[in-house]
Amino acid sequence: MADFLFSFNWNVDARLKKEFAQKSIAQFDPISTPYGIATFIDNPADSYTKGLASMICLRLNDVERSELIDYSQLNACNITNVHLVAGFSGFLTIEVFGEVCNAELFRNDIITLANRLPECHGLISTYVESMGTYLSSREDFSFGQPLLLCEQQLCDSSESYIYTTHIFSADNAEIKHLQQLYHIPDTPLSVDGGNVWQRFGKQLWLLPQTPNIETMHRLSFANILAVWEVLIYDTGAINYKNFLRLIIDKQEFDHNVMRDAINRDNLLLQEVSIATRELTTEQNDFTVQSRLQFGTAMRKDAFDKGQKMLCYAIEGIDSSKQSKSNKAVEIILTILTAMSVYSVVNDGFTLMTNKEEEFTFHFLSSFLFALATAVMLVILFIVIRKRD
Numbered sequence: 001m002a003d004f005l006f007s008f009n010w011n012v013d014a015r016l017k018k019e020f021a022q023k024s025i026a027q028f029d030p031i032s033t034p035y036g037i038a039t040f041i042d043n044p045a046d047s048y049t050k051g052l053a054s055m056i057c058l059r060l061n062d063v064e065r066s067e068l069i070d071y072s073q074l075n076a077c078n079i080t081n082v083h084l085v086a087g088f089s090g091f092l093t094i095e096v097f098g099e100v101c102n103a104e105l106f107r108n109d110i111i112t113l114a115n116r117l118p119e120c121h122g123l124i125s126t127y128v129e130s131m132g133t134y135l136s137s138r139e140d141f142s143f144g145q146p147l148l149l150c151e152q153q154l155c156d157s158s159e160s161y162i163y164t165t166h167i168f169s170a171d172n173a174e175i176k177h178l179q180q181l182y183h184i185p186d187t188p189l190s191v192d193g194g195n196v197w198q199r200f201g202k203q204l205w206l207l208p209q210t211p212n213i214e215t216m217h218r219l220s221f222a223n224i225l226a227v228w229e230v231l232i233y234d235t236g237a238i239n240y241k242n243f244l245r246l247i248i249d250k251q252e253f254d255h256n257v258m259r260d261a262i263n264r265d266n267l268l269l270q271e272v273s274i275a276t277r278e279l280t281t282e283q284n285d286f287t288v289q290s291r292l293q294f295g296t297a298m299r300k301d302a303f304d305k306g307q308k309m310l311c312y313a314i315e316g317i318d319s320s321k322q323s324k325s326n327k328a329v330e331i332i333l334t335i336l337t338a339m340s341v342y343s344v345v346n347d348g349f350t351l352m353t354n355k356e357e358e359f360t361f362h363f364l365s366s367f368l369f370a371l372a373t374a375v376m377l378v379i380l381f382i383v384i385r386k387r388d
Contacts, residue, residue: 002169005216006096008117009231010161011144014128014135016087022052033130036060043088044221046278055087056134058127068120073112076105084127089271091228097213103181110165118158144235148257154242160235162227164201166220168211175206191222191282200293222283226290228272233299236265240306247313255317
């Protein structure tokens with residue numbers, strides 16, 4: 001019987017606080033929460049920081065596992081453990097461990113799990129908040145999406161996740177059967193002492209012996225950076241599309257939210273890109289192949305186009321605001337100029353008639369006043385027509 005790890009990924013914008021990061025895991029005691037035991041762990045995708053805290057892992061107890069996952073809807077697998085791993089660049093990975101009881105029906109159970117977890121985003125938020133002492137969170141995003149878009153009901157947590165499935169076995173015949181069943185090409189890679197075959201989010205691992213939970217967790221992180229890249233691209237493209245909808249519908253909102261979303265996405269991509277330098281050669285090969293399987297180039301293209309169009313829209317909005325501002329300033333300056341002209345006319349009339357501070361409306365004063373008014377009306381007309 002094969003073992004499996006269902007890896008469900010969100011970005012909840014909860015990072016490990018600096019005072020805990022990169023310190024020896026050995027100096028931290030396990031943390032007791034109402035939902036299970038939490039411990040600091042390192043990042044298996046970083047070959048240079050073994051034994052140093054990079055993330056925190058919450059191992060749900062039996063009660064919370066049953067609360068999170070409805071076992072009655074599963075027919076082909078037996079779940080043994082559920083872990084929540086958070087802290088690296090805001091990513092949250094929910095790891096569901098278990099045994100494959102029926103390979104033919106297993107895919108249906110995976111789809112059931114993938115549909116179930118987004119429905120429990122409130123409960124999952126509670127789990128993440130229970131580790132809040134050790135995580136720093138943003139309050140303007142929810143599961144990778146700006147709160148503004150969530151409040152406008154343009155998106156929800158069911159649009160911002162990605163999942164992968166890892167099946168492990170020490171039986172070569174079983175792996176061959178699964179490979180044929182799931183139509184996975186016979187192009188294995190060697191990773192950390194085992195061989196792995198993959199096709200679009202499905203990984204088959206042939207190992208020298210039956211793996212424990214720690215081994216499955218470590219191996220599943222061998223290509224996690226490719227998974228997170230796809231998550232950034234997909235979620236970002238959806239967010240940009242929804243912002244454009246607001247703009248086209250002429251909805252009033254704080255446009256700085258769009259800049260924050262773009263800056264956040266670019267920061268995440270930069271962090272993930274830099275993290276690839278910490279991969280081993282085998283992990284790097286696995287990551288490169290995973291990008292091809294995920295169609296990352298196509299997703300990146302949609303992301304880049306969406307960000308470019310949104311930047312154009314932001315520039316257009318800024319230009320419109322600047323135009324309106326300039327228009328108001330010019331009108332104010334025109335009024336001030338008019339006041340100056342009238343003042344000059346009054347002073348000139350005073351000098352011509354030897355009268356002080358007096359503007360009498362006989363023929364000369366009326367003519368000068370009318371002339372000044374006509375000049376100012378012409379100037380005001382030109383200013384308004386030019387701005388329009």
